[in-house]
Amino acid sequence: MELQLTDAERAFRDEVRAWLEAQLSGRFAHLRGRGGPGDEHYAIEDRLEWGRVMGAAGYNCIAYPKAHGGRGATLTEEVVFNEEYVAAGGPGRIGHIGETLLGPTLIHFGDAAQQERFLPKIVSGEEIWCQGYSEPEAGSDLANLQTKARLVGDEWVLEGQKVWTSMAPWADWCFVLARTDPDAPKHKGISYLLVPMKQPGITIAPIEQITGGAEFAEVFFEGAKTRKELVVGGVNHGWKVAMGTLAFERGGSTLGQQHLFQNELDRVIAAAKRNGAGKDPVLRQRLADAAIRLKIMRLNAMRMLADQSAELSREALISKLYWSHWHRDFGELAMDVLGAESELAESAPYELTAAQKAFLFARSDTIYAGSSQIQRNLIAERGLGLPREPNR
């Protein structure tokens, strides 16, 4: 089902399409289709530059209000943009954590000074952010975090450790959840701090992932500092801000992502036609099933768009669980369709094919941004009113 576009939206789509086509045929041609999940290390410097060029052309953060440097784009325009971006093979965005997580959080919870200091550089692609939530003892149970921040004069001083921090090696800033009142109960006494990454008190240790890449890292804070006023939402009131950020992470429209999935599925269908797997009765069933479910993912998202009144509509609640499992099943299907060929990597030492990267990276889709088990808890409790988990 296609989006219904107004004339203005169609004009916007054409403009975006032409711009992307021109850029990705020119000096950024080598970035086309690169830098996605499992391919994060590809041409980092060029992709950072790409983010800045996007910013200069006004294509970063288009949904931010105009006052904050965006275009005030509607949800439909945002979807149009994402679809065009994916269709054009736009590269994986190094700035996506700032753009999709911190920016909206600052617009919602930040004070004017924070907004003025940070939003323009997110919009321009000049500053890269990472998310400092998870710790060795705080994964799904995020409120169990132990990193501490003490106010010393005009500065917060941080001690502790984060883990699985995506983009940390390339980030300029990190939004860090830290305990600022050690005596308060678990969910109280947490603050949401904005911390510069490039300073002596921070050590970054990349962690090699299942794909062989190292998109995330351990981040150690040993006397790391940040200015007193860089607390979002007030001292000891960080939990509700953190949950706000998570809502942006989980609730975001998945329509752009579906184009990415559609591209992946189309490639596998093409492979199936080429190698004869498409004539195998079992694989035909699974390919059709994947296509059906992807279409339903899109329909679910369209219903979510149509129903923006209800913030946590049922369609919105199921979206993460739905797409992550679709993608995981798809990865397995891709391997089965490719058969013997599925094992052969692109090149040594460990450069994987696109299908292999999708297959491996999909195992993380059901873990980050709330694991499937946590999603099911949320759906059952918020969507169906079943009793809450103990220990919250």
Added chain:
Amino acid sequence: MELTLTDDQQELRRGARRFLAAESSPDKVDAAMKTERGYDPATWQRICEELGWPALTIPEAYEGIGLGPRELYPLMEEMGRHVACAPFFSTVCLGVNALLCAGTEAQKQAHLPAIAAGERTATVAYTEPSGRWDASAIKATATRHGDGYVLRGHKRYVLDGHSADLLVVAARAPGSTGENGVSLFVVPATTAGVTRTWLPTMDQTRKQADVVLDGVRVPADAVMGEPGAGWAPLARTLALAVTALAAEQVGGAEACLELAVEYAKVRKQFGRPIGSFQAIKHKCADMLLLVESARSAALYASLLAAEAVEALGAGGPSAGASAAFAEAASSAKAYCSEAYFHCAGESIQIHGGIGFTWEHPAHLYFKRARSSQTLLGSPAYHRERVASLMDL
């Protein structure tokens, strides 16, 4: 294209729910399904006279209400939710659609007003002992004889075939195969040579019959549309019926979810509601995902169905629109069938021993879910159709 229900559709839903909650309660379903006819004639009369449901999708030119698949959608959901026992599916979703897709002007004039008024029921007899659902199912023959035809063959699995007043019979020219040579005939059930036998079924809420055609003579004007070109309109009829069935499955699945959730909140074991155990909670969360996704699929199919019906007047839908509708209908049938069956099974599990009793309605849903999976083609059959439409 809107994937949300309009106010009118919501109103239809509320009206249907009010009526069926009283008239299709588990007790009343139990009583009706134990009869050979399979429904209570007095209730059916009220449905026809007070609610006008059989007239819903019949154009005003034939004394109907003149609405279409979009308005049928909420009604079907409610019938599924209440496991309604009525000759509605056979008469409206099969019979009326066959007359609309294939009937001549005279045939429509002769039968649609009577159906709209509740004076006549109808069904389609195309399946045979092979149990197939595609054109190869049709082995019965139509041989020219004088001005008319002689029909010979054995129809089986005919919905309400023993009670319907009017049969739409599919038969083929002797020697023809596949989709070629198929013709549809309007045959009053009392025609000489037609023998109808009720077939007891595991799902007692949906009645089936054997229809033996032993040299049945029909006049030339019993042929619907062009002789030998009956498969295309029959396929369209079946796609419309499958779309309605998918909506019914959504309603049934949602009822299973709601029964299970209500029970999980009140049933206590180990000193706590069973709904506080994740093993139960997560089952419910998965059911919610399936119900909402099934709804997206069925709603979308109903929108394309509405377009297909509107195009009937204007010479029929284009090839592209036909294929899109066929794909949406088959996708919905495949997904909704499995969603419903899964939810019906999980509902029994969540209810424990009580779910295994005749007294509890869980078995009604479980059996209806099972029979609906097979009816008009299994999920595998419909996925195979989708695979073909994908050019696999």
